[in-house]
Structure formats: structure tokens, C-alpha cells
Amino acid sequence: MLEILIHGAVSSAIYAMLAVGFTLIFGVARILNLAHGSFYALGAYGAYFFTSHLKLPLFPAALLAIAVVALFGIFVEKVLVRPMRSSQLAVLMITLAVALVVEQVLFLTFGSEYRNVPAFVDAKFTIGGVDVGGQRLLALGASVTLIALLWLFIQRTRLGSAILAVSQDPQAANYMGIPSDRIFTIVMGLSAALAAAAGILAGPFLTVQPTMWLLPIVKAFAIVIVGGLGSIPGSILAALMLGYAETIVGYLISTSWTEIVSVLATLLMLVIRPAGIFGKRAAF
């Protein structure tokens, strides 16, 4: 029972980190970013590359990886997505193409075998008779902290309120003197950094290989549909639901069935309440 509670919390935390970034860039800039999973993969590969090839200590390597991915995200937004923004389909196409290019670059440079991302914490802890890897607990703690910080940043700072304003009405925000284009870039960087952090934190206990972007994007999509596109509280709640649902299914039936949970949730939600739990627009 306690095992389900802890492991469910860990996977929920990782999902939440992915989904919050995915929903943030959509809510603010209306960009459905299919390259979001690539940021996650690049984060994990970045940590691997900087520690094993450049021999950096883990902590600076992780920070460097996050910074590089954030810059890459900004590049994608400014150079590739911006000229396409008038058409949502073109944005989907271009971000999917970016995701595939990233996959191919990773494949051509690192090959298809699994890579090891070093763990911050190697120790194992025992909580109430359940063995939990330290890295998992760290991932849980770090993601709760990061999401809380993001929440505070959006609610309490000037830049945060600018982001909120743009998410409500970019044009009106523009009239108030908020440069929405720059806000889009900042949010893309933030969202990419968050995804990269998720990749680095989850990398040690997941398989790191070039196609690792794909399932996270499917899950992030499921979470965001269940929670409501563009709603951060919704995606956190939905991440918890999906994380626990998968863990419970994994324990009760078999781990091979976990992949189906997310799709089933997506389809059910689209039938019952397309706007999601906290979504405002039924269909836009």
C-alpha cells in the first residue's frame, strides 16, 4: 500500500513537470509543442554527455544541460515556430519535424543503445518497510519545489503577471505595453528548462535512448486533456491521477497494461468532458 503511495507520487511528480511546461506554452502562446518530449530527452542526454564526455561534476553538468536546452527551446520558438504561428497545423508540423530531427541527431551521435545518466543520490532509503531509491525521492522533492517556484513566479512577480496577461489576451496585453513576442520566448525557455530538468531527474531510473521523447509527449497530452488544455492546476491534478492510476494498474494487473491507462483516460475524457477538469474552453 505504502509502496503504491510512494511510487505513484514519484511518477506523478515527473509527469507533472512535463505536463506543466507543455500546458504553459500552450496556454500562453497557443503553441502545441510536439518537440516538448525532445526537450526532456535532450536534458537527459545533456547530463549524460557533460558528465561522461566532458567529465564535469554532476551538479554543474545538470545546470549546463538545462541552460542549453532552454536556449534550444528559445531557438525553436524564435526561428522555427514564430513564422508559422498563424496556422496551428503548421506549428504542429514544424514541432514534430524538430522532434524527429532531434531524435535522429541523438541516434547518429550516441547510437541507439541505452545510456546511463548518473544519479545525484545513490543511497537507498527505507520508509515504513518500503525500499525507495534516493534518486526517486530527490526527483519527487525537486519537482514539487520547481513547480511551486514556478507558481510563485507567475503569481507574485511582474514578469509573471505579464505572462498571465498575455495568456488571457495577447492583443490586449500588447496594447498595455507588454511585448507578447518576448513573453512567448521566455515561456518557451521556461517550459523547455522544466522538461529538461524532468529528463535529468528521471534519467537515472529510466531508459535513456533516442526515442524516449515519444511516450512522454503522449502522456503529457493525456494529462493536459484530462486536466484541461492551458490550465496549470488542472495538469497537476491530472498528473497525480495518471501517475497513481498507472502505478495501481501496474501493481494490480501488470506493468505492461500501464501504457493503456493514459490513452483510455484521454479517450474517455474527450467523450465525457472535452474541456477537461479545469479547462475553460470546450473546444477552441
Place this chain on the structure above:
Amino acid sequence: MFGKRIDYAGALGFVAFMAALPLVFGGNYLIGVLTVSVIYGIWAVSWDFMSGLTGRENFGHSLFIGVGAYTAGFLNTTFGFGGWWSLPAAMIMAMVFALVIGLPTLRLKGPYFALAMLSGAVIMQRLMLIFWEQTGGEEGINGIEPLIRSQLGFYYFALATLVLVTALLLALARSNWGLILRAIRGDEATCQAAGINVTFYKIASLVISAAFAGAGGAMYAHYQLQVSPQLFAVVTSITIITMVYVGGMASIYGPVGGAILLVLLTELLRNFGEWRLMIYSCTLILILFFLPNGLIAPTWRRLRYRLGRPE
């Protein structure tokens, strides 16, 4: 009048060219490449009918292809049905899948459909690996019988199917039905206001598109004589989308040319093996930026204009 005659002449010339190629150059290798290019043509044209016309991009066309191919594989090996049962069975199965995904997602506007199709294909690929005892896992299903023993015969069968499918979809696209689909692409709300049952047209088009994709999948299974989960992969869908973009979206005949052109080109780039997908993805980005109308359909339109002018 004259324009139409040029179209027919162009189509006839193209089919004659495709039919003559293996006779002139011969060799099983060339026939194999041409067969694959023709099957990709069927997939591309079926993608374009739904997604090109209505503008609802389908990121999981591989779902229908895979379903068709696996249906053919199961029927042929596990249940021992003859090869010709595969085609109708594959079409029906693909249509069922199209209904299951289309009904909840196509009612909605926006990106739900594109993402749901992507997820659907990814999950089907995982399921094929998870239930490896039934599906053969990574290896897939082997030992499927060929439909037609002679390679050249199968190529002509595939080419005839492509011509038939293209003609049918082209006729549909130029009928009222196609007009409505294009109108949906332009402005869905206005169509609804005009009393058009938008959802019905979108779902029916997806079902038609899925049926032909499934048939193509079954043909591919009977050509490769095996199926693998790789058929469901996102790259299959992306390859098809790239072909459509190269050919020219919503032109129906363009994607056929795009598919054949790209398959033949990638055969020339065979030495770059590992770089193939990279080339596809980069082509897609470049086309999106510089040739949003594609390559083949605009070229044909210009050519037709030139030819038609002396009148």
C-alpha cells in the same frame, strides 16, 4: 474543356510511364522499389483525402496501415484464410479503428484529433510489443503468403489499385462532397450555420481514408511477406505527410507523385542509410518554409497553363 483533356493525357502518360518502367529496365530490384513506391502512393493519397481537404492533420496514419497489415497477417497465418480475404478484412478493421478514434475527437475543433491519432499509433505499437505472445513482438508475423506469385504481376496489381483509388478519391474530391470538405477547412462554423453536418463529413472522410490506408497496409504485408510493429511507428506517418507536402496538399494527384518521387530518390540515397530519416525531416522543414504549396501539383498546374495557352 481543353484543360481537362490535358489532365487526362497527363494521367495516362504517367500511368503508361510507370507501367513501362519495369519492362524497359527490368530487374527484380527495380520492380521491388516501384511496388513500394506505389503502395506509399496509396497511403499518401488516402491521407490527403481526409487531412489535406479538411485541414485536420492526421499524425497517426500509420495506425490504419498497421491495423490493415496485422489484419492481413493474422488472417493469413493464424486463421489460414486465403490472401484475397485480407484486402476487404483490412479495410473493415481500419474503418472500425477510424470510427473509434474519430467519433470522440473529430466532434471537437482544434488539435485534439492530430494528437489523439499520434497517441493512438504510439499505443498500438506498444501493444504489439506487450502482447508479443500473440503478435510476435519485435519480430512480428512471418510467413505471409504472396497475393500474386509473379513480382511483376503484383506490381501491376498495386499500380492498378493506386490508379483506381486515386481516380475514386479525385472524383469524390471534385464532387459536392469534396467541396464541403474544403469548406470545412475554410470555416467550420459557417458550414455548420449553413446546415451542413460537419461532424458526419469529417468522420466519414476519415473512415474512407482509413479504409484505403488499411488496404495499402494489407498489400504491403503481402508484399513484404511479414509485418512488424515498425509499421505503426510515427516515422511512417511523417514519411507520408512529407510526401503529401512535397506533392501539394489537397490536390489528391500531387501526393501520388510526391510518394513515388521520394521513394525513388531515397533509393538513390541508399548509401546514406542512417541519414534517410534526417533527410526526410529536414525536407519537411524546408518545404514548410519555402514551398508551402508543395512541388508537384504547382508544377503540373504551371505546365498545364503553358500547354493550354496556344488555344
